[in-house]
Amino acid sequence: FLGGVVWYGRRSRPAGRQGEPPARFLSRSLEAVGHTLRRFKTGTPPRIRADSVDFSELLVVPPEVPPGSFTGSPGPHAAKLPTWQTRTTSRTHRLILENLHLSPLYAGDIVGIGPRYCPSIEDKVVRFYDKDSHLLFVEPDGLATSEVYLQGFSSSLPPELQEDMVKSLPGFGRAVIQRYAYAVEYDSLDPTELTRGLQSRFLPGLFAAGQVNGTSGYEEAAAQGLLAGLNAARYALGLSEVHLPRESGYIGVMVDDLVGRGTDEPYRMMTSRVELRLLCRADNADERLVPLAVEWGLRPREDLEAMREKYRRVEAELRRLEALRVDGVSGLVWLRRPENTYGALAERFPPPVPLSPEEAYQVEVRAKYAGYIERQEQLRKKLRDLEGFRIPEGLEFPRIPGLSREAVEKLSRVRPRTVAEAARVPGIRDSDLTALLVHLRVLSR
Missing domain, CATH: 1.10.150.570 (GidA associated domain, C-terminal subdomain)
Known part of the structure; x- marks a missing residue:
């Protein structure tokens, strides 16, 4: 964190993430070359020892099988572990409300602006006083780690109070906190001072990604890192900067938002920000982005040919279904009915060459959502107008x-x-x- 200060209750100290030092002097250097800095705030939930949690009291959320992915090739462990759910209780809420004076946020110690859509558990209880409980997700930190992540329970209250708060949750009566929740204040750049390739407008060759650009979240940081890293490499090679168009997908939307409009609070990427979200689905990421990846040298040309061949087969199958008669209607109309599936249709009327699972999914999506997709195409034209x-x-x-x-x-x-x-x-x-x-x-x- 730039100029990071972490808060545990009313106590604070300069720090980065758990056990890391802050970047103490980089803020001054950035200001010296002309950058404007803002002070933001975010938080993190406690990490709990997994062997101290009674998982029998939690609701299991099984992994998606088969797992989905943007590349069509999910990692080998994508469906290995479930997630669980628990909820806050009236005792949790009482502990928080009776001790708000110990919160640096409510005491006025923290001056940084926090994220609108990722409030701390204190904020949830205060803002939504009429709610009896709030949903929490218990997420494994990794395949071989001993910790679980209590998503939705970020807090800046003192560690001794966090002990009681965590133990008030179903399944956590004997919980052992491995790492306490904390709030952190930090400096961030005004992202409107960056190019759309995430390069500083004041210091050529300096690229920025992540929280330093005013975002919050791991995925947001990773996505910016991909674009900034690509352009840093191109800069070093003497190549021109490349940009992702807004309509190309979520990264394009995020960068356009940040650079074009800036942000006065920690920015989170949400589906509601994407005007053409039905055209920017996970299942067609290859169709949208592989051509750019090949053009920029990130993927081999063979991937482009494979992608084009995949969608040629999809389009050919859609044409076949349009000409096919099934129960008195075309195959496409039959497939659009909610109770029907492409698998059942292909079993009755097999295609000349069987489709892969990814291709079959594309056929079903394009058939069932044809009207909505067409509406989004019209919206794309309207946005240009x-x-x-x-x-x-x-x-x-x-x-x-x-x-x-x-x-x-x-x-x-x-x-x-x-x-x-x-x-x-x-x-x-x-x-x-x-x-x-x-x-x-x-x-x-």
């Missing part, structure tokens, strides 16, 4: 019916010039854009 919709200067966003509270807050601050720019403001949903367009059409009459 949105640049033509100008937003009047001085428009009062709070007066627009149907806008979410978050949309009103962010649009009022960013003041986008077009609906396309509004669409790229982090947190603006499709429903917000619809409300804005309806209002603009009313004004234009």
